[in-house]
Amino acid sequence: MLQAGRGGNASKKRSNGAATTPATRPHTLEGEHTVDAAQLPAQAPAHQSVVVHNLIKSYVGEAGRVRVLDGISFDIGPGEKIAVLGKNGAGKSTLVKLIGGVEQPDSGFVHRGLTMSWPLSFGGGGVHSTMSGLDNVRFIARIYNRPVEETIDFVSDFAELGKYIRYPVNTYSAGMRMRLGFALTMAVDFECYLIDEVLGVGDARFQKKCRDALFGRRGHCAMILVSHHRHTVLEYCSKALVLKRGRGRLFDDVEFALDIISTL
Numbered sequence: 330m331l332q333a334g335r336g337g338n339a340s341k342k343r344s345n346g347a348a349t350t351p352a353t354r355p356h357t358l359e360g361e362h363t364v365d366a367a368q369l370p371a372q373a374p375a376h377q378s379v380v381v382h383n384l385i386k387s388y389v390g391e392a393g394r395v396r397v398l399d400g401i402s403f404d405i406g407p408g409e410k411i412a413v414l415g416k417n418g419a420g421k422s423t424l425v426k427l428i429g430g431v432e433q434p435d436s437g438f439v440h441r442g443l444t445m446s447w448p449l450s451f452g453g454g455g456v457h458s459t460m461s462g463l464d465n466v467r468f469i470a471r472i473y474n475r476p477v478e479e480t481i482d483f484v485s486d487f488a489e490l491g492k493y494i495r496y497p498v499n500t501y502s503a504g505m506r507m508r509l510g511f512a513l514t515m516a517v518d519f520e521c522y523l524i525d526e527v528l529g530v531g532d533a534r535f536q537k538k539c540r541d542a543l544f545g546r547r548g549h550c551a552m553i554l555v556s557h558h559r560h561t562v563l564e565y566c567s568k569a570l571v572l573k574r575g576r577g578r579l580f581d582d583v584e585f586a587l588d589i590i591s592t593l
Contacts, residue, residue, distance in 0.1 A: 378407075379405045379440065380442070382437055382440070383400050384398050384434045384436075386427060386435055396575050397575060398577075399575035401424060401576075405521065406551065409567060410551065410552040410565050410568075411568045412566040412568070413572065414572065414590045415572035416573075419573060420575060421525070422450065425525045425555060426448055428553060429523050459498070461494070462484075462490055462494035463495050466481050466484045466494075469513050469516065473517045475516065483516050484513055487511075488508040488511070490508065490509060493505065507527060511542075515546075520550055521551040524543070524552060524553070525555045526555050528543070528561065544565055552565075554566060559587055562587060568580065571586050571589055
């Protein structure tokens with residue numbers, strides 16, 4: 330059984346990098362609904378925050394319907410960074426998909442009071458596989474009202490795909506897709522980033538490049554971070570959500586949360 334969180338945060342490094350023009354929110358996605366402030370929990374701020382309230386999600390498998398998430402609730406304000414922890418199969422990636430609007434919950438809701446990235450995962454989130462890398466860049470730039478040529482230059486330089494940026498994404502290796510997806514995400518100034526285990530892509534040099542971009546230039550942004558990397562979680566996250574058997578518990582003491590995970 331999970332224990333209640335203990336107070337006291339370990340010291341965290343903070344970046345004071347200046348934000349540029351924030352991302353404008355695209356048109357409402359199919360299946361999304363707007364949550365009025367009156368529907369939010371009384372203790373949660375109605376604006377400038379992401380509020381996850383009583384999320385329930387289940388899937389039907391060979392053994393019948395399985396509830397993956399069962400009543401998950403938390404909120405995250407501007408600049409906050411929350412780690413999502415749990416063993417394989419605990420529902421971490423499912424939670425990120427629900428928060429990002431990729432999937433819809435059985436019940437509960439997500440109030441998105443911050444502009445939010447698409448979930449960035451090893452699958453290359455936000456990338457359309459039948460389009461070329463270059464067409465993906467143009468598509469994202471136009472949706473988020475970014476200068477097209479400037480965005481192409483940034484993504485081409487960051488992803489280091491060379492001539493392959495003109496090739497269809499479905500011809501890419503997993504690492505190439507991930508580099509393109511990460512570069513596309515960094516090209517838009519979101520207020521909250523959804524990161525699902527992607528900081529280990531590429532060689533050590535490229536991993537450092539990703540960390541510098543995310544925690545340096547985007548260090549002032551909120552993040553919901555799925556990671557098994559203890560050092561990353563301790564250095565950058567101020568809270569941790571531990572998932573076990575569909576239930577979740579939020580801890581202010583990140584190191585204590587990591588110790589719990591090691592015993593599960």
